[in-house]
Amino acid sequence: MNKSSETHLREANISPSYTRVMIYDYLKINHNHPNVDEIYKALCKKLHTLSKTTVYNVLKLFLEKDIARKVTISSSEDKYELTCEDHSHFKCKVCNKLYDIPLVKTEYSTATLKGFKVNNEEVLLTGICVNCNK
Amino acid sequence: MNKSSETHLREANISPSYTRVMIYDYLKINHNHPNVDEIYKALCKKLHTLSKTTVYNVLKLFLEKDIARKVTISSSEDKYELTCEDHSHFKCKVCNKLYDIPLVKTEYSTATLKGFKVNNEEVLLTGICVNCNK
DNA sequence: GTCCTTGCAAAGCGTTTGCACAGAA
DNA sequence: TTCTGTGCAAACGCTTTGCAAGGAC
Numbered sequence: 001m002n003k004s005s006e007t008h009l010r011e012a013n014i015s016p017s018y019t020r021v022m023i024y025d026y027l028k029i030n031h032n033h034p035n036v037d038e039i040y041k042a043l044c045k046k047l048h049t050l051s052k053t054t055v056y057n058v059l060k061l062f063l064e065k066d067i068a069r070k071v072t073i074s075s076s077e078d079k080y081e082l083t084c085e086d087h088s089h090f091k092c093k094v095c096n097k098l099y100d101i102p103l104v105k106t107e108y109s110t111a112t113l114k115g116f117k118v119n120n121e122e123v124l125l126t127g128i129c130v131n132c133n134k
Numbered sequence: 135m136n137k138s139s140e141t142h143l144r145e146a147n148i149s150p151s152y153t154r155v156m157i158y159d160y161l162k163i164n165h166n167h168p169n170v171d172e173i174y175k176a177l178c179k180k181l182h183t184l185s186k187t188t189v190y191n192v193l194k195l196f197l198e199k200d201i202a203r204k205v206t207i208s209s210s211e212d213k214y215e216l217t218c219e220d221h222s223h224f225k226c227k228v229c230n231k232l233y234d235i236p237l238v239k240t241e242y243s244t245a246t247l248k249g250f251k252v253n254n255e256e257v258l259l260t261g262i263c264v265n266c267n268k
Numbered sequence: 269g270t271c272c273t274t275g276c277a278a279a280g281c282g283t284t285t286g287c288a289c290a291g292a293a
Numbered sequence: 294t295t296c297t298g299t300g301c302a303a304a305c306g307c308t309t310t311g312c313a314a315g316g317a318c
Contacts (some may be wrong), residue, residue, distance in 0.1 A: 003298060007240065015298090017297090017299090019298080019299075031296080035282090036282080036283085037282085038266050049299085049300075050299090050300085051300040051301070052282095052283090052300090053284085053285095053299080053300055053301070053302095054298080054299055054300065056282095056283065056284075057298085057299075057300090058298095060284095063173070066150050072207060073206060078282085078283090081318075082136070087263065088242070088262065090247070090250060090252075093253070096287095101242075101246065101247060102242070102243070102246050103243040104240050104255075105240065105241040105242065105294090106238050106240055106241070106257055107238065107239040107240070107241065108222070108235070108236070108238040108239065108259075112235065112236050113224070113235060113259075114223060115258075115263075115264030115267060116261060116262070116263055116264055116267065117228070117261045117262040117267050118179070118224075118259045118260070118261040119260055119261040119262070120259070120260040120261065121238075121258075121259055121260075122258045122259075122260070123240055123255065123256070123257050123258075124255070124256045124257075124258075125242075125247075125250075125252045125254070125255055125256075126253055126254040126255075126256070127250060127251045127252040127253040127254065128250070128251040128253070129249075129250055130248070130249030130250055133227070133249060133250065140307080149272080149273090151272090151273065151274090153273080153274075154273090163292055169307095170308085171307090183274085184274090184275085185274070185275040185276070185277075186275090186307095186308090186312095187274080187275055187276075187277095187308095187309085188273080188275065190307095190308065191273085191275095191307075193273080194309095212307085212308090
């Protein structure tokens with residue numbers, strides 16, 4: 001069990017059960033925006049009694065406590081990642097892989113958004129990735 | 135039936151059936167990114183025999199022919215809009231309404247995306263809209 | 269006749285809910 | 294005891310699929 005992951009969970013007011021730490025660590029190590037099924041299948045190897053419901057429960061808790069978020073890219077499956085330093089995403093339309101890329105800066109006139117309070121900016125680039133672009 | 139909508143469909147190699155024109159017009163008039171159910175319910179009033187399957191079929195065709203696209207914002211329902219001049223989106227986290235806003239410019243270093251071909255950029259701002267921000 | 273459009277019904281699949289059981293406090 | 298974490302099973306909701314009927318050509 002990872003000490004620092006336990007600490008992160010505690011800081012978010014989540015009691016660090018074994019399962020929760022496992023899921024947290026999985027997200028921490030795997031930056032490939034896994035969906036529920038991928039997390040479930042990967043952790044089943046170590047946690048033989050794990051159920052998908054628990055994965056859903058834990059991820060829901062992580063979202064509520066703001067230590068993880070859904071990455072909603074044009075597809076009907078929910079993907080997840082830990083809330084961390086800002087970055088943007090690139091989605092390859094050939095292989096459908098989703099890449100983390102350095103933060104894309106944005107520029108817009110605040111005048112057109114008068115009265116609107118902006119808390120968050122997300123940028124998604126789509127195109128062809130380096131592997132498919134050959 | 136709208137003459138110019140018929141033309142748009144023909145230009146996209148879609149034979150302009152009555153139902154297709156109706157759905158196209160609905161998307162053309164309603165810029166509120168409707169989901170399938172909203173389109174279905176709205177058009178049922180005029181097309182009493184309409185089925186959801188047909189709405190799905192037509193939207194799928196529109197996506198294939200690139201005259202419409204899914205707007206995938208963190209929620210599990212698919213929303214649709216016509217492919218048109220570029221704009222960005224603002225999502226209010228209080229009322230969940232999705233606004234069209236003027237195009238947000240982006241800035242990123244092409245060096246970090248060496249080998250990647252970028253075809254499209256999408257920006258989503260989230261926050262509190264003018265109506266909820268009172 | 270064939271092809272295209274539409275739509276009912278069923279299946280599929282990801283997700284949520286209800287409930288129960290075991291362990292911790 | 295109560296509260297918490299987990300997980301089976303069922304329900305749920307959106308979407309897709311299979312297939313058939315009717316119309317266009």
